[in-house]
Every structure is written in C-alpha cells, then in structure tokens.
Amino acid sequence: MPNEDKPKPAFIPGSLGTVKVFGVPVRLHFTFILLLVFLLFIGVGGRQSGATTALYILGLFASVLLHEIGHALMARRYGIHTTEIVMFPIGGVSRFERQPKAWEELWITLAGPVVNLLIAVALLAWVATQQGFVALEKLAEPTDANLAERLALGNLLLCVFNLLPAYPMDGGRVLRAFLALRRPEEEATRMAAGAGQALAFLMGLAGLLWGNFMLVFVALFVYLGAFQEGAAARGRILTSGFPVHAAMITDFRTLKHGDTIRDAGQLLLATSQHDFPVIVGDQVAGLLSRAALLRAMMAEGPDAYVAGVMDRECKRVTPETPLSEALPLVSGPGACVLVMDEEGKLQGMLTSENVSEFILLRQATQAQPKGVER
DSSP: OOGGGSOOOOOOTTEEEEEEETTEEEEEEHHHHHHHHHHHHHHSBTTBOHHHHHHHHHHHHHHHHHHHHHHHHHHHHTTOOEEEEEEETTEEEEEESSOOOHHHHHHHHHHHHHHHHHHHHHHHHHHHHHTOOOOGGGGGSOOSTTHHHHHHHHHHHHHHHHTSSOTTSHHHHHHHHHHHTTSOHHHHHHHHHHHHHHHHHHHHHHHHHHTOHHHHHHHHHHHHHHHHHHHHHHHHHHHTTOBGGGTOBOSOOOEETTOBHHHHHHHHHHSSOSEEEEEETTEEEEEEEHHHHHHHHHHTOTTSBGGGTSBTTOOEEOTTSBHHHHGGGGOSTTOEEEEEOTTSOEEEEEEHHHHHHHHHHHHHHHHSOTTOOO
16 A cells, blocks of 8 residues: 555654654644753753853753654654654654564664664864864863863763663663564563653652652653553554454444534434544545634534544544554544545544553453464
8 A cells, every 4th residue: 555545644642843854743742842941941040141151051951852753854764754753752752654573673672772873973073173172071061162062072972871681762762672582572562561661650759769859750651651662562453464354343423514513413412433434425535623623612602513623634544444543543542544445435433442442352352362262
C-alpha cells in the first residue's frame, strides 16, 4: 500500500502547533512550554543577563530538537517516515510510520545521542580556539561569558542521560534492540520497559531522599513513558496479523443528513454508542461525536442539523487494513474510525473501547493453558 494511502496517526493529545523541520512535523507538548517558562523565570537575575538566559534556553531547545531530527534522518535512510516529533519536558518523542526492525532501531536510536555529542565537541573546540577552557566549578554560576561551555555541558548531559537503560529513552530502546535479536519482540519490550520503570523508581526515591524535586519530576515522566510505551508495544504485538475487520463494530446505528441534534441526542440515550456516522443515501457524509453533539446542543440548540456540526474529515480505514497500523488512530480516549470498503460503503466502526476489548481477549487467549482445548 502506498504511503499516502496509509492511515495517518492522530496527534499526541496535549501537543500544540505544527512546524516542519526537514519535512517532519514538530509539535510542542503543553508541559514542555511550561518548562520553558519555568526555566526562563528561574534563570533571570544574577550575573547572567535576560538575553543570555533566553539564548541558553533556546540553545537547549535546539539541541533537543536536533537530537530528534537525528533520529528522523537516520530513520529516513531505512525508508521509515517520521509522522511527528513531539517535544516533552524530558526530551522529544519521534513517531514512525512503522516499527523499525531490531538493527534499524539500534542505529536510529543511537543517532540522537551522537548528534548531542557532536554539538558538544563542536562547541568545546570553538571555546578552545577562542578563549580556552574554564574550570568546571565556575560553570555552576551562569554568566554571559560561559554560555558556550554550559551549552556544551548540557549536550553532554543530554547524551549521557538519554543513554540510560530506561525505556522509552534511547538507552532503553538500544537495550530492547539488543534483546530483540535473541528474544521475541514482546519479551524484549517487556524487559526494557520493566528496566525503565525500575530505574525511574530509583530516580524518584533518590530525588525524595536528596530533596531534588526536579529529579522526582523527571522520574515520574520516565515511569509513565515506560508504562505507556510498553502497553503500546504490547498492543501492536497482540494485534499483529489481524485485519481491522477482526475487531470492528458491525452492530451500530447511523444518523441521516437531515436529522437534528435532538434526534442525535435521543439516539445517544437509546444506545451505547458515542459516535454516529451521518449518511446521505448510501454514502457517508461525516461522523458526529458525542463531544460535538453536546457542544452543538449548548451552542445552537436541539433544532440544529447534524450536517452543520459533524466532522466531514473523519478518519477512515478499509476492512483489510492491518489492525496494528490502525492502532495510532484510536490511541486517544473516545477515538473512533470509520471502516469503509473500496467503493466507499460503510462496513463498520473501530473505537478505542472495542480495540481495548479485542486486546484483552487476545491476552486471555494467550494466558489459557496450551493443554486446555474448548
């Protein structure tokens, strides 16, 4: 299937704006923006000017972004398209259109820390030719004069920190890549995610004992990231080999193009559905979600037509689309995708709830003793 025909993953919830760098969409998570504001607030004052503080923060931001661009460019060498880069407080997250193979993931992952190492070496080489090195203890106090050295040190710390064996950080992905060479992908992912959660627990404990709440903050993000990445990887594995029609809803209700919000509200109460396809003749015109229904009820009243508030650009897949490829489309709570055949006829619906139920049933099937037959 050509790349342009593949379902495009939904954006990570909480991410804002889109700027393309080397053709890759880059978005900021709102927590990253809060971190930038916090760093700017605590950095102003002392022997460092406000302009230098802003340059330092922008330099660190650019370093993290170039780290992620390194991943994206290396992935491009293996023919893997990067669908999105999202900047989080502890770093960026690159999302690929497909899961790299073990050796591909190894080199793609190492590309990021190598970028930070090269930036640090370049800055230190420039400092050496311009003014010579300063003692490390003098870098503890930010000044306008030691900006380059602090940026170099920041890149070295980014390189070392990302290589810690804490999945989903780069070191954890390298660990998973090595484990996947000898073990099944599910087991490798579970072991790498477990190592990440264990390291995050130790980091959080150390932060509490030393009174370093920034370390606790980082540990929390690492733990949640390891948990979410482990769950997502397990979902991909449990759905691998199954088409969308194996998990789609086939018993559902629809709305007509001329129905009102009142009609939609009555159907919402009468059924367990949260999303309703809107039909014109035998073709799908759009999708009305529960959130859109409630907004329209409050803003326009029950006599408004569903055609005016439905989503005409709703996500669509075919029944034969690999279920693992459709997972990103229903990753958010309440997400819904329409399943349509090549002629544009509605065949079913795929929601985050029924995909979760499909995965639970797969887990239960795998947990069943092999000697038990039904």
